Amino acid sequence: MSFFADPITFISNWLNSLLTNWGVPPGWAQFILFILGAGALSLGAMVFTIFLIWLERKLGGRFQDRIGPNRVGPWGIFQTIADMLKIFTKEYITPWGSDPVLFNLAPVLAMAAVLAVWAVIPLSSTVYGSNIQIGVLYILAVGALGELGVILAGFASNNKYALLGGFRVVAMLISYEVPMALTLLVPVMLTGSMGLNDITSAQRVWFIWQAPVAALVFFIASIAENSRAPFDLIEADSEIVAGFNIEYSGLKFGMFYVADFLHAFTAALIFASVFLGGWRGPGAELYPALGFLYLLIKTAIVYFITISIRFSLPRLRVDQVMAFNWKYLTPLALVSLLVTALVDKSLPAGQGWLRLGGLLLANLVIFVVADRLVSIYHRRKNQERRVVSGPRPIAVTLREKPAEPVEVES
């Protein structure tokens, strides 16, 4: 295997032979390689975040018709490095009455939970951290750990805004875990394994074609898990002034910040691995370095959509967010799970294209029916509301009478 076809395996083999030549026993050589690999992957992910923060600020500027960072270095690319250096030298302020252990543990947990997901994602056909058989379950469990970090931050800060942010985490992030877990069941069902390597290599046809509804629900739930713009109730600046991280300063705040940006990219990475075929593409088995490129392109597309949603949609109210989850996404995820199970079982086995067509058709039917139900629900609700609403006068002068509510024809 040459260096250009598969650089990571090449370097790892070279290091392994080097260590064995030095007289290190094979077990210890493996152990040292594991430590080096894990360190390189997690450090690389953190350093990559510096680029991601710049990218998101620049793109956000473009979406909102601004220039974005443009002073430090070409296109402002060193802006984040300058910010990092500054945040490193900022004082830690521990508020009066806070719980010191939990207060310091929370940012570490939030960051570690995002980093830990990278351990199981296959980056190409030969390069992956760990090929455990319960990869999907591991991702869900580790994601819940990050929520625990945010809850701890809200509770330990001894601040009512932070506590409110923590409450909202309990309500929102935890609720959106339900459709996320339910939709991840569909690829597991189609593959017959929970390992992410198996899921990726089973996708001769991408799972987004066999389960588009599940992919859509998973995408929305992963944006909400990230507490990004239409769902950014947890750190709503204009309501609860940044919520759970209000009392944090210096690099402790920086850890929450980095974790947030890295989480957005990681969510796109999981989506690309589970629904868009991961590293699969023409020639990716022969030249694993190409697999990196395919995965990066797919992830970048999903990430770009996430950012564009973040910068174009306004924030929802808390009751709307909860109703959207429990009354729409969760039933939709349940129905899509059941329909996939039944349709896939009732169609004759062995005929790949027939199953693909059947699943796609069933998903389209689910989507259209769900859409009709929601519009019927809204029409009924608007009829109830019409009695109360109507043009209201902003200021009433003495001469004019307030306008009567006008009946609107639907």
Next chain:
Amino acid sequence: MLHEWLYLVIFLTISMFIPAAAIGAAALLSPKKPSPLKNSIYECGIETVGPSRIQFKAQYYLYGLLFLIFDVETVLLYPFAVAYNRLTLFAVLEAVLFVAILAAALVYAWRKGALEWT
């Protein structure tokens, strides 16, 4: 197989260690000048009234309970999903029945108004 778990343990340790080390390094670099005013709780510039960790709203607790039900359900469904390719149609119908019972729980919570934000 044991190697994979060893790698996972190493990775988890390192991913906890790196943020902790960064925070510790920044603690060495940063100035330390606490004062009572600086360490007071940040709330609109007015001093906090009463304890901060208060009971707030029971609705959050209801959502927590619902989450517990559905998360346990989903974890129980994962073995079914892994074995799905080897199952007969009858076994799949049993799983459908299992999900339907829990969907009935969702409908019950909905009708009782547990999902309304009041």
